[in-house]
Amino acid sequence: MGTSKKDVFIIADNVYTPIGFTTQQNFEQLKIGLSGVQKHDRADLSDVSIAASIFNKDQIFIPGEHTYTKFEQLLIASITEALSHTDIKIDDPKTGLIISSTKGNISLLETEENNEALQKRISLNTSAELVADHFGFINQPIIISNACISGVMAIVTGMRMIQSGQYNQVVVTGADVISKFVVSGFQSFQALSAERCKPFDKNRVGLNLGEGAATVVLSGDEKYKGNVRVTGGGISNDANHISGPSRTGQELGDAIIKAMNNVGVNAEDIGLISAHGTATPYNDEMEAKAIILAGLQNAPVNGLKAFYGHTLGAAGLIETVLAKQCMEQNTLLPTLGFEEAGTAPLNITTAVSKAEIKHCVKTASGFGGCNGALVLSK
Amino acid sequence: MSAQKQHITSSCIVSGNAVYKDGGRVLGVQSSDLASFLLGVYQHFELNYPKFYKMDNLSKLGWLASEVLLKDSFDKSKYQPEEIGIVLTNANSSLDADLKYWDSVQDVASPSLFVYTLPNIVIGEICIRNGFKGEDALYITPQFDASFLQQQVIYLLDNDILKACICGWADVVGDEYKAALFLVEKSEDGVEFGVEELDRIFNT
Structure with missing residues (x-):
């Protein structure tokens, strides 16, 4: 594949x-x-x-x-x-x-x-x-x-x-x-x-x-061999509600799995998830469930919305570029605003730390029930 | 990769107060504005879907076209939900809903209008109705671009990202509108999924 x-x-x-x-x-x-x-x-x-x-x-x-x-x-x-x-x-x-x-x-x-x-x-x-x-x-x-x-x-x-x-x-x-x-x-x-x-x-x-x-x-x-690559992508629809996310996270989970299958990587290969993380009660819960369904409950999850707010059509691009920077600098960034776990359990980043990141998953979800995921690889 | 070629197995055009299916005119409705025309189409086909009434005109147009497109032409049990997707294009994004929403803001901003100020909501409505969970996309193009549309859909089918795809055009501003939807499947029968065929059907 x-x-x-x-x-x-x-x-x-x-x-x-x-x-x-x-x-x-x-x-x-x-x-x-x-x-x-x-x-x-x-x-x-x-x-x-x-x-x-x-x-x-x-x-x-x-x-x-x-x-x-x-x-x-x-x-x-x-x-x-x-x-x-x-x-x-x-x-x-x-x-x-x-x-x-x-x-x-x-x-x-x-x-x-x-x-x-x-x-x-x-x-x-x-x-x-x-x-x-x-x-x-x-x-x-x-x-x-x-x-x-x-x-x-x-x-x-x-x-x-x-x-x-x-x-x-x-x-x-x-x-x-x-x-x-x-x-x-x-x-x-x-x-x-x-x-x-x-x-x-x-x-x-x-x-x-x-x-x-x-x-x-x-x-x-x-x-350009040696540069970070875009290696996989998956898009799906919840077919559930035009302004509320899926209750199960199954469809975003499927998009993540499709993107990872494109690359042929396993859950343990993912060193960073750059999450959508809008900080609305429903989105973050759905996203947490999706990440777990994709088998990524142990991977470090980072969200940047407390730094930038939700930049809508720019968000996926801004966050992907910064995830690429994390890979190049072997650095995990904190999830500003996160203090106490409030979703299905994830490994949320809380501080700047060193980490080798071979592959990164970037996720996004939006109105209309749409979900997207891509994989970056070093 | 399957050896079967992609074909247009169904098409639906909604334009000029009329509805066409597979090239034949199936309905004409006398009406003074788009809203009453769309309601006329809904009633004629005896559709029973209360969500229709809260949709904006772009979603109503695209949704109605998808109902006619799929009726008696599509056996969705042949596919898994995630094997069916939608690729739509238009020129005016959600401008029609944007103008109506912005008018409402002067009074009280309405969340039920705001949600339609994104052009991909019509895709969400069709997915909800039919349980389609595959890949979808909304592209803005200056006019109907058969070549671009064909390229996008062929990629999805050739790479087995989708097995069936509803694709086409749905555009509304005020009382100006047109929808042209095509169902594309790997199949022995149907119209060749080519640029000339798409343009010919679009211009019916």
């Missing part, structure tokens, strides 16, 4: 968030326990104060004259920094671009008059074309909008497009911006925690929102 598959290497990456504009900066902040989640009183976001990881209002992402929206600027800034570490040819017909987002430019609805021109400006197709043109990609970008698994799905899609020979290299990027549209929606679900969130903790009460972007550059070129 999958043994003859082509290797897909991560040859460059970026994480662009309120606590750092490069992968390295972000990783250093995580090691010292610095979180981007803070209390904000911002009438443009919410009538009540919220805890979220957001950029300063006057933050400049791309200098100079341009008409890019904040969402597009985040994508461009993240891609630009990632590409500075590699010399791949963007205008090569074998170079692809995949963009992941849940809500893109939706915040424009809040400040602009609704008409046909605005609707076109909001469209993810418009943003994708602008970003592709900015860098000179010649292939039509692929846009994934599959709720909170978008980022994981985007990387899995990129891996497959290289394995099938369609592309030799793929730039996979994603971003989401936090505005009143998204905040009010999560508030209406009573899903937000007023304090910094507590993934997998007994006293977790909900999630924080966050904004950011991340990029990975994938290549099938054997000259």
Whole structure:
């Protein structure tokens, strides 16, 4: 099963968030326990104060004259920094671009008059074309909008497009911006925690929102041998409820097993699980059950949502890049916010520690009952 | 890998106040707006599924198209739940629900509207109805892109990630809409799963 598959290497990456504009900066902040989640009183976001990881209002992402929206600027800034570490040819017909987002430019609805021109400006197709043109990609970008698994799905899609020979290299990027549209929606679900969130903790009460972007550059070129590889992916649906997770975790568990079968690894080979861990009562319990069903109850589990909030379409990308960094640095990161076990029993990380990580599982789940998992290998 | 080729074993188009199955028109409904058209389709086929009433128009459209697509054409007992998946595309994401949700925020933000502000919810609705647990995906493309769709679905079938896949297009903004769903299986019969065939059926 999958043994003859082509290797897909991560040859460059970026994480662009309120606590750092490069992968390295972000990783250093995580090691010292610095979180981007803070209390904000911002009438443009919410009538009540919220805890979220957001950029300063006057933050400049791309200098100079341009008409890019904040969402597009985040994508461009993240891609630009990632590409500075590699010399791949963007205008090569074998170079692809995949963009992941849940809500893109939706915040424009809040400040602009609704008409046909605005609707076109909001469209993810418009943003994708602008970003592709900015860098000179010649292939039509692929846009994934599959709720909170978008980022994981985007990387899995990129891996497959290289394995099938369609592309030799793929730039996979994603971003989401936090505005009143998204905040009010999560508030209406009573899903937000007023304090910094507590993934997998007994006293977790909900999630924080966050904004950011991340990029990975994938290549099938054997000259990158030695780099961390994307080796497996699995996607499934709960077929249970559009806004509540599965009660059993069986379907996310199946996605994890599918991803591990792609690689041909066993449970004891997994040195890190980078969990979705939104810190809502139901998600974390479901995820814990899924991890146990996949036989991974002993593997170290790390969640980063108390550092970044839930960055929606960027989350899978941000967390995958930082998991890759953990593998390269032989380092486990703490799960900020976790103190007391509050789900089916898992091995949750609580401190920075040294560990050899050969293979890592990244998980995600989202509205619509979707689940995604991928495997990184050293 | 099975030797059988993939074929389109069923198709359904919902467009221009009419419903087409396997190329033939099966229903026309006189209606002034999309909501009443969709209700007319629901009633005509005597579907009994109370969840229908709380769906947004994109989910109603895609769900109704899937009901017509699968009716008398699909034996789901041939497959395990995780062998059946869905790959949908559209141009406007969930814009129709986004606009309606944002209108509601001026008054009281409604969680039942907010949940539909993601374009993949229609996939979730079809999965819940039929118990499909395989891989699914929602891609945004500027227009119906038969070549892209075919590539994605062939990958899933050739690599035995799925054995049956519902794929196609479902797009709504206001009263502008179109759904075109294809059931693709490894089978001796059916229409060849090719770009030309997809485009021909789409443009019926």
